Amino acid sequence: MTLGTEKNSYDVAVVGLGAMGSAALFHLARRGVRAIGTEQFQLGHDRGSSHGESRAIRLGYFEHPSYVPLVRRAYENWRELEQLTGETVLTVTGILEAGKPDGMLVAGSLEACRLHGLDHELLDPAEVARRFPAIRLPENYSAMFQPQGGFVRPDLASTLHLRLAEEAGAAVLTDTKVLAIEPRGEGVRVVLADRVIEVGSVIVAAGPWIAELVPELKPQLFLNRMVLTWYEPKRPELFGLGALPVFAIEGEDDFLYGFPDFAGLGFKCASHFGSGRLATADDARQDAGPADEARTRRFLERYLPDAAGRLKAMKTCVYTMTPDEDFVIDCLPEDPRIVVASPCSGHGFKFASVIGEIVADLALDGETPHDIGRFRMRRWG
Known part of the structure; x- marks a missing residue:
């Protein structure tokens, strides 16, 4: 079977539209980037990690103090999302x-x-x-x-990120499983069941399915x-x-x-x-x-x-x-056009608003002003 190819229609593809993927698509689209997001199920499904009414948010971080600057930025971005939509996403209790x-x-x-x-x-x-x-x-x-602690509403937050992304021009495909991600020449091929999308870079935010698409991670997850x-x-x-x-x-x-x-x-x-x-x-x-x-x-x-x-x-x-319960936010060492967005070890949703910003930086520039040294894949050699 010969698959149809969409060439140069998009600059960046985001695979997985849960917490991190929806935020990434929003941050790409608001910068004027031609972006497409794919989700293998319906939006808001309950088979991953981004559902369930509420997620805690806190500044003092028992996991490690180095998370604090990122969660400060996350608070700022959640408040901006509220300003853009008129919705209450973060409640301080x-x-x-x-x-x-x-x-x-x-x-x-x-x-x-x-x-x-x-x-x-x-x-x-x-x-x-x-x-x-x-x-x-x-x-x-x-x-x-x-x-200053409280909770974020995960289902609403992801819905709002996707709504704003689409309003800014992003495309969204649902019920669409990505079969492979293939670096080729100057771009990356995203292989779907019925087509191939060629882009400049890919953000993989597939949650518990991430090792299927990034096998380098499998031994660590x-x-x-x-x-x-x-x-x-x-x-x-x-x-x-x-x-x-x-x-x-x-x-x-x-x-x-x-x-x-x-x-x-x-x-x-x-x-x-x-x-x-x-x-x-x-x-x-x-x-x-x-x-x-x-x-x-x-x-x-x-x-x-x-x-x-x-x-x-x-x-x-x-x-x-992950074994150390820290995130994974990085470009693949062997191909920086493929960005990995955060297997989060059960404490990541509060950071989605800033992780989306970070992985958009990585997909577009290969670097970010945020300190993500703790989350690089090189920590495993």
Whole structure:
């Protein structure tokens, strides 16, 4: 079969239109670049990592202080997206992080806040209970409150990025699987089932499918199945906006995070540690069941007992993990026309607005003013 070829119609192709791909397409289109985005499913699907009502955002970053400048820029870009659309994408609730004082969560966030001069408060369990009566911490725990923390709405954010990208001239193909990415001469061929698109550069933002298109990454990636849960609290007044901040609790054997009920859908919470490995992204299913719910409920009964009412909903998603849990944002060493956009190890959505900017820089210029040294592929040799 001979495939039709679209030559020189586009400068850049973006493969995958979840969090990172939609933001990348927006940043390309707003610069006047002829760009096309492809998505193998329908937009807003629930088989990857970019769905589920809310994602936490915070400045003090326990994973590593070097993330702080990027998340500062992400805040700026989320606010700009709001200005451009009139929609509320980022809501500030504050974020409470709790656990043993020397644990990775509290100690890491405290280090980042002190290093970057970020607003924060250290609270003991009694003060946490006074200010946020839904949360009950053991006496040997400590907590840190960051007033600028909150949540981003992932489904809305991606929709808005794509809407603005199309309004600026970008093309979008859905239900279109990319079969191969082939560097050729002065360009790159993006091979689809029914056509070949020739472009100058490609941004691969395929989430858990990224290793299929960038096999160099395969030895370094694994997929974690994650389950999100929504509950009808026993005391709803303790779990709405203004009563409960976004929170994370590093417990003895699990790490739970959660959000206030801001849309009437229920109190949302999930474990950050996952519930098993997936062999391939195609193995992901909406298959959450009683064992998943029991795990979350056990944690709630210990730390937020008034949350553990009737289960309202569960959803699965996928974390695409690296061994060091840092991102991958880079041009392929063997061909800088192919840009890899962020297997994010479960903490990336908050950065989508700035990662889109960064990978647009890389696709157009081969470099970016943002410091992404921590995320380069050379760290694996």
